[in-house]
Amino acid sequence: xxxxxxxxxxxxxxxxxxxxxxxxxxxxxxxxxxxxADLIGGIRITPExxxxxxxxxTHYLFVYPKTTTGSRDGEETGALLGCxxxxxxxxxxxxxxxxxxxxxxxxxxxxxxxxxxxxxHQILQAAETFAARHLQTEMPTPHKxxxxxxxxxxxxxxxxxxxxxxxxxxxxxxxxxFPNDGNNGEPKRQDLELLELEKFVHA
Numbered sequence: 001x002x003x004x005x006x007x008x009x010x011x012x013x014x015x016x017x018x019x020x021x022x023x024x025x026x027x028x029x030x031x032x033x034x035x036x037a038d039l040i041g042g043i044r045i046t047p048e049x050x051x052x053x054x055x056x057x058t059h060y061l062f063v064y065p066k067t068t069t070g071s072r073d074g075e076e077t078g079a080l081l082g083c084x085x086x087x088x089x090x091x092x093x094x095x096x097x098x099x100x101x102x103x104x105x106x107x108x109x110x111x112x113x114x115x116x117x118x119x120x121h122q123i124l125q126a127a128e129t130f131a132a133r134h135l136q137t138e139m140p141t142p143h144k145x146x147x148x149x150x151x152x153x154x155x156x157x158x159x160x161x162x163x164x165x166x167x168x169x170x171x172x173x174x175x176x177x178f179p180n181d182g183n184n185g186e187p188k189r190q191d192l193e194l195l196e197l198e199k200f201v202h203a
Contacts (some may be wrong), residue, residue, distance in 0.1 A: 006122040007072040011061040011083070015049050016079045019063065023109050028185065032112035033148045034120075039154055040178070040185040045107070049183065053085060053107070060086045061107065082110045082119055084127045088134060103131035105151040109171070124167065129132060132201045154178070155193040168199040182201060 011019065027044040030037045053059050064082035067074030076088050085107040090100070105127055110120045131149055152171065161171075174196035178187045 003069040005071060005184075006064060006082075006119055006126075008062040008064055008084075008123065008126055011054050013051070013054060013061055015065075015080065016047060017037045018053070018078060018084060019050055019061075020045060020047060022080045022083060022111065022150045023107065026109040026112065029112075032110075034110070034115065034160065036154060036185075037188065039156060040187055042185040043183075044185060045185055056087075058088045060088075061095075062086070062123075062127065064119070064129075072078075080111075081114055082123050082125050084108045084126050085132045086134070099134045100148075102148045103135055105131070107147055107149075121167075128199075135201055148198050150196055150198045152196050153196055155191070155195055156189075161195075161197075164197055167199075169199045172196050172198045 008177050008183065019047045023044045026032060026034060026038070027036050028042070029035060053061050063080050063082050066077045067076050067079050068092040069075075076150075084105065087103055087104040103123070108120070108124065108127075110123065128149060150172075153163070153164065155175070178192040178194055180187060
């Protein structure tokens with residue numbers, strides 16, 4: 001796919017319904033290769049969580065809108081073809097003397113009909129570029145190399161892990177049980193975990 005045909009803009013409140021539909025379809029239906037339907041049932045995200053994300057000044061949610069011409073010059077139809085979020089976080093050392101910035105990549109979804117065409121690669125690359133520039137701008141010069149990108153993926157998804165490893169992400173050993181609070185779906189197996197991946201951003 002021509003990289004110029006994929007473009008992102010920051011999500012607005014008007015996008016909430018389309019975002020909810022896209023995320024629930026990509027994660028909870030059996031379409032496409034990125035779905036989690038065999039591992040998790042129920043919803044992927046609540047309207048309240050989406051509203052909080054869009055309103056959060058350190059959480060950047062980007063969308064790839066469908067247009068009448070297939071390019072950024074066309075009129076938007078209201079549907080979304082993809083989305084990705086960049087959440088800027090800060091880690092402090094034990095003495096709170098050094099702040100290590102990181103960007104958490106999440107809510108990554110591509111419409112099932114476009115999967116396998118390079119759309120996801122372009123969206124992820126754009127989010128990484130944005131995150132890297134944001135982190136390097138805010139980091140003090142001596143600590144620029146400590147900036148990193150992180151994300152979480154479900155265990156028992158070797159093909160998804162391989163996808164991100166090909167793009168420079170590695171497991172860092174951090175993991176946690178999938179939250180069984182009903183806000184992001186119902187796990188279908190007891191040993192389901194979230195595994196953290198990271199990719200360091202160098203100046």
